Amino acid sequence: MERPDDVPAGVVDHLPIGVFAIDADDALVVWNAHAERLTGRARERVLGSRLADAPLDDPTLHRIVDELRAGRPFAGRVPVLGDTGPTLYFRAVPVSLPGITVVGVLQDVVDTRAGDEAFALLDALWESAPVGLAYFDTALRYRRVNGAVLDIDGGTVDQRLGRTLEEVHGAVGATIADGLRGVLADGRARSAVPIRGRLWHGAGPPQEWRMSMYPVHAPDGQVLGCGVVLVDVTSSERNRRELARVAAQRAHALNRYQSLIEATSAAVWVREVDGSARRDAPGLRAITGQSVAQMRGWGFLDAVHPTHRATWRTSWERAVAAESAGVFSLDYRLRTAEGGYRWFRSRAVPVRTDGRVAQWVGTETDIDDAVRARDRLDLLARATLAMNSVTDTEGELDALAGAVVPDFADICRVYLVDPPRTGGTGITGRRSVTRTAPGLPESPMGDVRFVFGPAHPIARCVREAAPVLSAVPTIDAADWRPTPEMARWGIGIDAHSVLVAPVLSGGVVVAVLLFMGVGDRPPYTEDDLGLAGELGTRASAAVERATAFQQSRQVAVALQSAMLTEPPSVPGLEIEARYLPAAVGLAVGGDWFDAFPLPGGDLAVGVGDVAGHDLPAAAAMGQLRSMLRALADVDRPPSAAVTALDRVATRLGVTHFTTLVHGHVARRATGEVVFRWSNAGHPQPVLVAAAGEPEFLRGEVGVVLGVAPDSPRRDSEVVLPPGSTLLLYTDGLVERRRDPDDRAAADLLDLVRAHAGRPLGEFCDHLVRDSVADTDDDIVLLAVRVR
Missing domain, CATH: 3.60.40.10 (PPM-type phosphatase domain)
Structure with missing residues (x-):
């Protein structure tokens, strides 16, 4: 018995309602798994049987047959035969499909709505799919396509149905047909097959697609045809190739730059077979400021940042102990003679004598600028993504603060600024957001309202609408006028520098971002000032967008309410x-x-x-x-x-x-x-x-x-x-x-x-x-x- 060739069996079998179909001879040709569970009738017993053999009472059967033969849909409740059989919701409609005259659903009466929804899903399955879907018979003639195929490739349904791929698409169609013949030959699906060319006998524009091809089987296993899932990747592939070209050029330039730096500025050191230091390394000591005695043995590790020290030693000892010792490489922060920390890359190779490791020769290369530049780009990307995930102004600024702490700042505050007063020189407003790095005490906020004098960095930032770099004030700094509790808190956490950046909306400063560095974080520099300004610029764009969004939403809700x-x-x-x-x-x-x-x-x-x-x-x-x-x-x-x-x-x-x-x-x-x-x-x-x-x-x-x-x-x-x-x-x-x-x-x-x-x-x-x-x-x- 021929199985209808335009209903994907896998989808029908997983629907949460009973589905059946009847051919022109009133014989059942589809009976899915849920229909088996509802009626207790196995698919093997039902398929091929006549409608008159269905598990329904005679009056119901006569009524169904009369309605369907008249070309009208039928819906209602029908009992299943047997003392314990359930009452089912039954709905059937006449259709004009190859090999099918009636399609219907069965559902327990307690969920008739689900039956309607599932039936609608069957009818809309092809047309609602966001990708192109097509079905071909064994002669590789078009039997069905959905609207997405027409959107991707152009043309109409009538220009395809009944025609072969070669007749419709020429050389590209022949390529696709070869793939489908392979599916028919071995019964195996092909996923994401790349296809390039021009459709409509070479008259269409150059395009690229990804096609997934799969066989469609009848219940007895016979292959009835092939299905195709089609995705247009023309734009994405063009963009991917362009990005790959630009990335390759950039990587090449970075490698050249890195090779030049390492050839001219790397500090060289020599370590023993066990990994300890016995020989002097003047270049490394010039970086760290250690003496020869301080560096000997494992003393060189004292200059490694405490958070990286254990990782550095473990990685180094693992490389030294390896039987087939290879190149050792690690990026970490190293304390410099000036007292701060910078990023370095340590690289070492074993020197062998008679096949055995005699010593290690390594270099320390300052990569702080490159790491900080990379981190700045990552930080900007994370902050932008965080702000784009919310649609209200304060929520966006809170998301920004969460993205920059602790990678860029140990403390981030957002100050919402009041509109300027006529003749006023100070700045007023309220504190909106405070984010503090783990391990630091929360600041004594007190009153959320603030008043800053004209010399305060926030007042300068608002007045000039530009970012400001400043040192943290002392407890007796009159121009800042912090509360005694706030000043003591800043000194207690070893705060050393602050950055302030404006957030604008409509050309007016509406908020200020304050970033604070504490402890062993390097003091902020002019480079950091630029990053703070970029964060403020992106926050300004997000605030503008959020304001427009809220205004539009208010209009939309007002329309609905009206x-x-x-x-x-x-x-x-x-x-x-x-x-x-x-x-x-x-x-x-x-x-x-x-x-x-x-x-x-x-x-x-x-x-x-x-x-x-x-x-x-x-x-x-x-x-x-x-x-x-x-x-x-x-x-x-x-x-x-x-x-x-x-x-x-x-x-x-x-x-x-x-x-x-x-x-x-x-x-x-x-x-x-x-x-x-x-x-x-x-x-x-x-x-x-x-x-x-x-x-x-x-x-x-x-x-x-x-x-x-x-x-x-x-x-x-x-x-x-x-x-x-x-x-x-x-x-x-x-x-x-x-x-x-x-x-x-x-x-x-x-x-x-x-x-x-x-x-x-x-x-x-x-x-x-x-x-x-x-x-x-x-x-x-x-x-x-x-x-």
């Missing part, structure tokens, strides 16, 4: 609504609520969620909300309005996936208040009794809008006792990224129960603020309480 009106005042009811935009990202979403009176006094309510977080989603939300208002009527049930909305919105292309709960709150002649509603794939409403006990309403859940507009919809109804509260919401209130124990729904009820006794406004505030969700999605909440 589409949502205040709930009306209705006698006998309290109505509260809340809208909370997503916590991150510059996005307006498609979540909405609505409550409006109907002729006759009934209240129409609704909560919906359009898929997406962008301006098109917000626009679709506004259209759907307006259309629903026009379609809602007291003389027609909510299900009729939802059905009409689905048909109109689908026909106009307003939505492809929208969930919605729409209903009427009505007071009967007896005084009883009822809620009648229709649900289109939306989370079930919650009803909170007057005593505070909540429960999910058990109404029927229909398919989402935009999927099957002709699907029948039904209404559900419940009495709202006095004092009870009806809660409608979007999934942003409850959804979680990971919920292995399926606790989100229960936790929502716990949250509702905890605050049910509060006034309705406070009740809604607590639900939004203490939400159990963690997806940073929009939250919409509509609550109606019966007085």
